Amino acid sequence: MGKNEYKAEWEELAQVKKELAERDWFMGTSGNLAIRVSSSPASFLVTASGKDKRKQTDEDFLLVDENGEAMEETNLRPSAETLLHSRVFRNSQAGCSLHVHTVPNNVVSELYGDRGEITFRNQELIKAFDKWEEDASLIIPIIHNHAHIPRLTEEFSVYATEEKGAVLIRNHGITVWGRNAFEAKKLLEACEFLFQYHISLLSLKNISQTI
Numbered sequence: 257m258g259k260n261e262y263k264a265e266w267e268e269l270a271q272v273k274k275e276l277a278e279r280d281w282f283m284g285t286s287g288n289l290a291i292r293v294s295s296s297p298a299s300f301l302v303t304a305s306g307k308d309k310r311k312q313t314d315e316d317f318l319l320v321d322e323n324g325e326a327m328e329e330t331n332l333r334p335s336a337e338t339l340l341h342s343r344v345f346r347n348s349q350a351g352c353s354l355h356v357h358t359v360p361n362n363v364v365s366e367l368y369g370d371r372g373e374i375t376f377r378n379q380e381l382i383k384a385f386d387k388w389e390e391d392a393s394l395i396i397p398i399i400h401n402h403a404h405i406p407r408l409t410e411e412f413s414v415y416a417t418e419e420k421g422a423v424l425i426r427n428h429g430i431t432v433w434g435r436n437a438f439e440a441k442k443l444l445e446a447c448e449f450l451f452q453y454h455i456s457l458l459s460l461k462n463i464s465q466t467i
């Protein structure tokens with residue numbers, strides 16, 4: 257497959273990458289992004305490993321197959337966490353999968369890590385996940401940060417069954433996916449809003465108890 261055949265997907269992912277960089281969500285070379293190019297068998301573009309994702313270059317992404325193996329001759333290494341994106345594309349019809357490390361997603365993952373999940377309710381932004389009822393709740397699972405990526409992928413894949421979703425990896429980051437790039441970014445932003453709100457509220461409650 258020539259580069260021209262996935263030009264549209266490349267440009268779409270480059271735009272998402274630029275917007276997430278503007279939010280400063282790629283600290284210390286962390287984060288990786290993926291967008292589907294084909295279905296059955298799945299192939300996708302994924303960020304090259306170890307790069308500063310705030311920079312835009314012609315070597316930002318490479319095409320990989322559904323096992324996360326490069327499909328073209330390249331010196332680039334696919335992201336260390338390619339297998340997680342690969343599971344999203346194999347398990348569902350999702351079109352885009354995003355992974356970022358932020359202080360709020362790490363703090364929430366540690367605060368609720370022992371419970372294995374965090375639940376949000378009475379929050380307008382859970383509607384981003386199609387939770388429309390007044391008493392609806394959004395549960396985001398929190399998994400252990402296994403250093404062994406195949407092990408991490410196994411635990412992650414239990415939750416990566418639908419075309420949209422989010423999983424927190426404890427003291428590591430979040431992976432969010434959706435039907436397309438627009439939806440994946442929307443869901444990621446919604447999650448980060450919920451985390452920031454939750455941490456702010458907890459901090460203020462703690463302070464107000466002392467005055």
Ligand SMILES: CSC[C@@H](O)[C@@H](O)C(=O)COP(=O)(O)O
Pocket residue numbers: 284285286287288303304305306307334335336337355357
């Ligand atoms: C430099 S710490 C971050 C990595 O260990 C990893 O978690 C990450 O998100 C980025 O890895 P990468 O291989 O560049 O996709």
Ligand SMILES: [Zn+2]
Pocket residue numbers: 286287288337355357428429
């Ligand atoms: Zn990571």
